[in-house]
Amino acid sequence: MRLLVTGGAGFIGSNFVRYWVEHHPDDTVVAFDVLTYAGNRPNLADVEDRIAFVQGDIGDLEGVTATLAAHDIDVIVNFAAESHNSLAILDPTRFFQTNVMGTQALAEAARRHGVARFHHISTCEVYGDLPLDSDEVFTEETPYRPRTPYNASKAGGDHAVRAYVETYGLPATITNCCNNYGPYQFPEKVIPLFTSRALDDQALPVYQSSQNKREWLHVDDHCRAIDLVLHHGTVGETYNVGSGVEASVEQIADAVLAATGRPLSLKETVPDRPSHDRRYLLDSTKIRTQLGWEPTVEFEQGLADTVAWYADHRSWWEPLRDRAPVVEGAWEGPAAGGARP
Ligand code: NAD
Numbered sequence: 001m002r003l004l005v006t007g008g009a010g011f012i013g014s015n016f017v018r019y020w021v022e023h024h025p026d027d028t029v030v031a032f033d034v035l036t037y038a039g040n041r042p043n044l045a046d047v048e049d050r051i052a053f054v055q056g057d058i059g060d061l062e063g064v065t066a067t068l069a070a071h072d073i074d075v076i077v078n079f080a081a082e083s084h085n086s087l088a089i090l091d092p093t094r095f096f097q098t099n100v101m102g103t104q105a106l107a108e109a110a111r112r113h114g115v116a117r118f119h120h121i122s123t124c125e126v127y128g129d130l131p132l133d134s135d136e137v138f139t140e141e142t143p144y145r146p147r148t149p150y151n152a153s154k155a156g157g158d159h160a161v162r163a164y165v166e167t168y169g170l171p172a173t174i175t176n177c178c179n180n181y182g183p184y185q186f187p188e189k190v191i192p193l194f195t196s197r198a199l200d201d202q203a204l205p206v207y208q209s210s211q212n213k214r215e216w217l218h219v220d221d222h223c224r225a226i227d228l229v230l231h232h233g234t235v236g237e238t239y240n241v242g243s244g245v246e247a248s249v250e251q252i253a254d255a256v257l258a259a260t261g262r263p264l265s266l267k268e269t270v271p272d273r274p275s276h277d278r279r280y281l282l283d284s285t286k287i288r289t290q291l292g293w294e295p296t297v298e299f300e301q302g303l304a305d306t307v308a309w310y311a312d313h314r315s316w317w318e319p320l321r322d323r324a325p326v327v328e329g330a331w332e333g334p335a336a337g338g339a340r341p
Helices: 011-023 041-050 061-070 085-090 092-113 149-168 190-199 219-232 249-260 285-291 299-312 314-321
Strands: 002-006 028-033 052-055 075-078 117-123 172-177 179-181 204-207 213-218 238-241 246-248 267-270
Touching: 002 011, 011 028, 011 041, 011 219, 028 061, 041 052, 061 092, 075 092, 075 219, 085 092, 085 149, 092 117, 092 149, 117 149, 117 219, 149 172, 172 219, 179 219, 179 299, 190 204, 190 249, 190 299, 190 314, 204 249, 213 219, 213 299, 219 238, 219 285, 238 285, 246 249, 249 267, 249 299, 299 314
Parallel strands: 002 028, 002 075, 028 052, 075 117, 117 172, 172 238, 179 213, 204 267
Antiparallel strands: 213 246
16 A cells, blocks of 8 residues: 555554554555644654655645655545644634645545545544433444534534545545544643643643543554554445543543652642533444454553653653643633634
8 A cells, every 4th residue: 555644743643654664564654744733743753764754734735636646645544633622612713624624625636636545534522422421322323413613623524525435436434533542642632731740740630520531542453443444444434433441531630640659639620611522432333343343452551551651751742732722721711712823
């Protein structure tokens, strides 16, 4: 395969690039990334000599088309997105620009060039949220009911991809994954945020709705799921990718404090962000039964390893912290309505 991995300098994209060159050393990998504040070339430092890197915007139809031709790409894996729910509250426009219009432009470039596969990365969040105490789960047939600018923009991108399948026969697949954790996650997201702050003996900002839960999957297990879908998935299909392992914001804070040997008194309650979803839980029966996928990283061990990775990689996350455009709770204070550019 000759893959274009968009968003390849971000968290999951860079882990996927590393995964792919290790598991498929004969394939060609081109990482494509516009390098927003969340994109970081050093994420690819240990594989730079085995890949090509192109700096570009998925919304730039001509630029993407030229890249597809120059590298004779036959598979696109689209991770490129604005991905931070909190930032989306303050600056929704950039989310719709990249996640909807950018995804459409990328699909259009893929259609013009002709690819064997267009794989689009989506999220459990497009299905809306669940009550904390319900037995409901999201299947691939659950209607989309997004509630936040981030998950509405992801839903729009998914619809664009599906329209290209139906209308133009684009050979696309989609995976909707639960919350990922692991190395190289930007320190604005909850696990690296809590870990980096705990390591510096700073307060952990725990949302008021501290029992709101997420389903957690190690990024390596996500990469293996995408590999299976690329090799054995059916064009036009969507696959949910979830671990079934849930943990609340408070449980994550407690686990990080325990792993770093810091006191529980570092927890500090902050106001919820508006439209804070309570819970998502995926039914992943389809990918498990049809493609034989199952998660391999046990959550407690994966979390402990992840906390240890951040403790060992201070020089990686310290400079990134200053680039984070949003401070939790900004929607309540004088900064409400705006984010740092
Ligand atoms: P991230 O923010 O770490 O990385 C996103 C990358 O995309 C960055 O490198 C950024 O520079 C790049 N990018 C942004 N706009 C771009 C554009 N217009 N053109 C080219 N590149 C652009 O995000 P992530 O956590 O790695 O998420 C990757 C994908 O996975 C996203 O589509 C996200 O919605 C999805 N997802 C993430 C999770 C999770 O828990 N992190 C869960 C499910 C789905």
